[in-house]
Amino acid sequence: MRLGFLASHGGSAARFLTAACRDGRLGAVPVALASNNSxxxxxxxxxxxxxxxxxLSGAKYPDPDALDAAILAFLQEAGADTxxxxxxxxxxGLRVLSAYAGRLVNIHPSLLPRHGGRGMYGDRVHEAVLASGDVESGATVHLVTAGIDEGPVLGQVRVPVLPGDTLATLxxxxxxTEGELLLGALRELA
Incomplete structure (x- = not known):
């Protein structure tokens, strides 16, 4: 596999997977990363x-179709197949979704389908888990489709929600758990 990444902030999954490739835990080559945040x-x-x-962002490409085409061109020129x-x-956009269908992976910090969808990301997910009274949470690796957090699940790991948990502890x-879960899912996908 030749891995391409899209990240908006720290890119912890990209960092983890690149280290796994370089130390032999994942038989893949990291080739490219694009961000919407300069x-x-x-x-x-x-x-x-x-x-x-x-x-590659809306600031550089105000037309969403042009941005979609630019992201796809960047990934393809780098040789990314996953x-x-x-x-x-x-x-x-639809170009990227179509070109990487079945080879486009995301990790979400809950047990999807719970606490997924539009607006459910980062701390918001953990806050929703705590507010709901769920007794467990976890992480989900899934294939990306046009629906937000709706693609087929490749793997999940469960984590208990403990009495007294705060946003930070949960x-x-x-x-x-996320790095190893993602690593396992990519090994299966390969």
């Missing part, structure tokens, strides 16, 4: 790590 730490990291990197969303906070426990 100040994204993930973008700076990707350049330092030797990945092809680009800032695409991983690493905290990417924008909806994808988030830390879920995040601690």
């Amino acid at each position: 100040a994204s730490p993930a973008l700076a990291w990707a350049r330092e790590a030797g990945l092809r990197a680009a800032h 695409l991983v969303l690493s905290g990417y906070m924008k909806a994808l 988030k830390a426990r879920v995040q601690a």
